[in-house]
Amino acid sequence: MRERILVTSALPYANGPLHVGHIAGAYLPADTYVRYNRLAGADIVYVGGTDEHGTAIEIKALKDGVTPKELVDFYYEDMKTDFKNLGISYDNFSRTSLPVHHKTSQDFFLKILKNGHIERKTVTQAFCPKCNMFLADRYVEGTCPACSAPDQKGNQCEVCGKVLEPIELVNPKCITCSTTPEVKETFQWFIRLSDFQDELEVWMKSNKHWRPNVVNFCLNWIKEGLQDRAITRDLQWGIKVPLEEGKDKVLYVWFEAVIGYVSSTKEWAERMGKPDAWKDYWLDGKIVHFIGKDNIPFHAIMWPAFLLGYGEYEGRKWKLPYDVPANEYLNIGGKKTSTSRNWAIWLGDFLKDFPPDYLRYYLTTVAPESRDSDFLWEDFQKRINDELNDIIGNFVHRSITFAYNNFDGKIPSLDKSLLDDDDKEAIKNMEEIGTKVSDLIKVFKMKDALKEVVSFAKSCNRYFDKKEPWKLVKTDKAKAANTIYISLELAKTLSMVLNPFLPFSTEKMLKEIGISKFVWDDSAKLLLEQGKSLGKPEPIFSKVPDEEIKRQVQKLDNPAPMKKTLVKKEEKPMIPFDEFAKLDIRTGKIISVDDHPKADKLYVMKIDVGEERTIVAGIKSYYKKEELIGKKIVAICNLEPATIRGVKSEAMLLAADDGKLVSLLEADKEMKTGAKIR
Numbered sequence: 001m002r003e004r005i006l007v008t009s010a011l012p013y014a015n016g017p018l019h020v021g022h023i024a025g026a027y028l029p030a031d032t033y034v035r036y037n038r039l040a041g042a043d044i045v046y047v048g049g050t051d052e053h054g055t056a057i058e059i060k061a062l063k064d065g066v067t068p069k070e071l072v073d074f075y076y077e078d079m080k081t082d083f084k085n086l087g088i089s090y091d092n093f094s095r096t097s098l099p100v101h102h103k104t105s106q107d108f109f110l111k112i113l114k115n116g117h118i119e120r121k122t123v124t125q126a127f128c129p130k131c132n133m134f135l136a137d138r139y140v141e142g143t144c145p146a147c148s149a150p151d152q153k154g155n156q157c158e159v160c161g162k163v164l165e166p167i168e169l170v171n172p173k174c175i176t177c178s179t180t181p182e183v184k185e186t187f188q189w190f191i192r193l194s195d196f197q198d199e200l201e202v203w204m205k206s207n208k209h210w211r212p213n214v215v216n217f218c219l220n221w222i223k224e225g226l227q228d229r230a231i232t233r234d235l236q237w238g239i240k241v242p243l244e245e246g247k248d249k250v251l252y253v254w255f256e257a258v259i260g261y262v263s264s265t266k267e268w269a270e271r272m273g274k275p276d277a278w279k280d281y282w283l284d285g286k287i288v289h290f291i292g293k294d295n296i297p298f299h300a301i302m303w304p305a306f307l308l309g310y311g312e313y314e315g316r317k318w319k320l321p322y323d324v325p326a327n328e329y330l331n332i333g334g335k336k337t338s339t340s341r342n343w344a345i346w347l348g349d350f351l352k353d354f355p356p357d358y359l360r361y362y363l364t365t366v367a368p369e370s371r372d373s374d375f376l377w378e379d380f381q382k383r384i385n386d387e388l389n390d391i392i393g394n395f396v397h398r399s400i401t402f403a404y405n406n407f408d409g410k411i412p413s414l415d416k417s418l419l420d421d422d423d424k425e426a427i428k429n430m431e432e433i434g435t436k437v438s439d440l441i442k443v444f445k446m447k448d449a450l451k452e453v454v455s456f457a458k459s460c461n462r463y464f465d466k467k468e469p470w471k472l473v474k475t476d477k478a479k480a481a482n483t484i485y486i487s488l489e490l491a492k493t494l495s496m497v498l499n500p501f502l503p504f505s506t507e508k509m510l511k512e513i514g515i516s517k518f519v520w521d522d523s524a525k526l527l528l529e530q531g532k533s534l535g536k537p538e539p540i541f542s543k544v545p546d547e548e549i550k551r552q553v554q555k556l557d558n559p560a561p562m563k564k565t566l567v568k569k570e571e572k573p574m575i576p577f578d579e580f581a582k583l584d585i586r587t588g589k590i591i592s593v594d595d596h597p598k599a600d601k602l603y604v605m606k607i608d609v610g611e612e613r614t615i616v617a618g619i620k621s622y623y624k625k626e627e628l629i630g631k632k633i634v635a636i637c638n639l640e641p642a643t644i645r646g647v648k649s650e651a652m653l654l655a656a657d658d659g660k661l662v663s664l665l666e667a668d669k670e671m672k673t674g675a676k677i678r
């Protein structure tokens with residue numbers, strides 16, 4: 001039976017561009033793993049998306065002078081493009097602002113609540129008297145109480161990693177106005193993680209195949225005793241708590257973001273036209289979460305706790321993560337990547353200067369799998385020039401070129417009776433490399449897997465050099481043909497086993513050999529068609545010159561200032577008064593409100609604007625039915641009727657929309673219906 005696997009990569013915050021540190025941690029290794037498994041015939045789905053809620057988003061939007069919605073719309077597109085250009089091959093790249101995610105998260109909340117693992121508690125929270133609001137995590141900055149690092153945010157210390165509550169900070173300040181916050185009483189819902197303490201400990205100890213750094217981190221955390229954690233907050237931007245008493249609160253982003261993997265799988269299933277298919281993976285598959293180490297507690301402790309707390313889904317248990325291959329950090333030039341200090345190599349910039357496979361190659365060779373590692377421009381140059389170009393690219397290119405020039409551009413024939421020991425050894429290496437590489441990819445050792453490929457490529461070059469086909473072709477053409485046939489088979493295998501790492505260039509390499517489709521097992525076979533024409537050989541890689549590296553180092557030391565999020569504002573033309581006067585705008589009253597039979601977010605309402613009209617309005621997420629009935633509203637009454645999902649709408653309500661909230665315009669209660677607005 002085909003192995004059924006669901007792979008996820010951490011959802012990046014949609015509040016800034018991607019940098020190479022992100023890529024090395026959660027995306028490139030996941031993509032390599034997924035590409036290998038697809039070739040090996042697994043039933044595998046790879047999902048991700050942007051994390052679009054939380055104070056990190058609100059604060060960046062505030063700084064850039066855009067709405068949170070504008071910010072996340074911008075970065076969703078930006079990241080999607082970057083991922084695509086790097087060849088990160090998601091089956092679905094979703095967004096946590098989509099209705100499917102809001103619904104799924106609210107379902108998790110209600111289900112865990114019903115099962116008794118969520119409770120309401122009175123809490124004291126940081127409150128800014130000047131801004132007149134409760135200050136959720138990042139709205140407060142101060143000194144870390146554990147390690148005394150200054151200027152830490154109220155959710156987690158960046159220096160020592162301690163997870164914090166804003167009021168724990170020493171010398172706290174409101175980030176908006178620098179006022180020292182007061183401590184005030186309110187209430188929030190908490191998840192009782194302690195309910196899962198024993199079960200999680202037993203499970204964690206059974207995860208013998210996990211990376212030891214992840215297991216040890218979690219066991220230490222569990223040993224300290226799992227604390228109840230707030231899963232709601234007083235914010236506007238986010239997923240509403242689905243309870244009347246919580247209507248001014250949203251689900252805490254740490255609670256809902258991980259649920260985004262389920263939502264993204266649902267969206268994928270819907271798009272594939274098999275809406276229930278997501279269940280096969282979540283209830284009966286192998287789940288693998290690729291993350292950076294800062295995400296370990298959320299994926300390896302809290303997320304499993306939510307899944308346990310949810311209980312059964314349609315009589316089946318949720319699968320706990322099969323593995324959480326967390327990577328350590330990738331530093332840049334010996335220093336930790338810092339977006340705030342603009343010490344980073346931005347993915348978009350990189351891809352303007354180099355082919356994507358150069359980054360994929362280098363980042364795999366320095367993958368921070370078991371300890372922090374370093375991106376060094378000089379090292380990058382050396383790896384690309386000395387390995388990718390001189391060993392891998394060179395072997396493929398010289399084999400094809402030789403055949404092209406000496407065998408009429410065709411694959412020469414193989415005479416098995418003439419095989420000598422060197423030929424046989426080369427074929428044996430070819431038959432074995434696929435398994436060697438896949439055994440390492442399966443246990444997430446991408447760096448070692450790529451090392452195997454490089455040493456295979458070296459052995460291929462040694463074979464070619466030893467056989468000296470340039471001499472042989474003059475003295476013994478049949479033996480030269482054998483050498484070149486075998487070399488082309490080696491080049492084919494090299495391209496195939498490299499494909500999960502370097503999808504763009506290996507596709508070109510295989511095309512020159514005449515292969516467009518293949519499966520992993522083909523890498524172990526002699527399968528080239530003798531006499532078949534080869535594509536015109538072109539060098540696949542080229543060396544990175546010294547000047548280019550100098551330019552990059554300079555750019556890193558003197559980065560261009562961070563740009564603000566630029567949101568294209570629509571040009572709104574001025575209209576003459578006569579045009580405006582044509583609008584028939586009236587006061588009205590809402591008489592009845594019903595759900596739209598075919599759309600989740602729409603109401604069908606009857607309004608009285610001097611006469612009765614039916615209208616369809618997308619305000620269901622903002623108003624309950626009982627809040628609407630009897631409301632004195634304002635409507636445009638002479639727009640052409642529009643049929644919205646099968647229901648004819650005969651007027652349009654006027655409402656304000658700031659990207660977060662939608663608010664209907666109202667007239668005073670005493671105003672009669674049908675009054676003209678001028």
Ligand SMILES: [Zn+2]
Pocket residue numbers: 128129130131132174175176177178179
């Ligand atoms: Zn303030």
Ligand SMILES: [Zn+2]
Pocket residue numbers: 144145146147148149157158159160161162
């Ligand atoms: Zn600290």
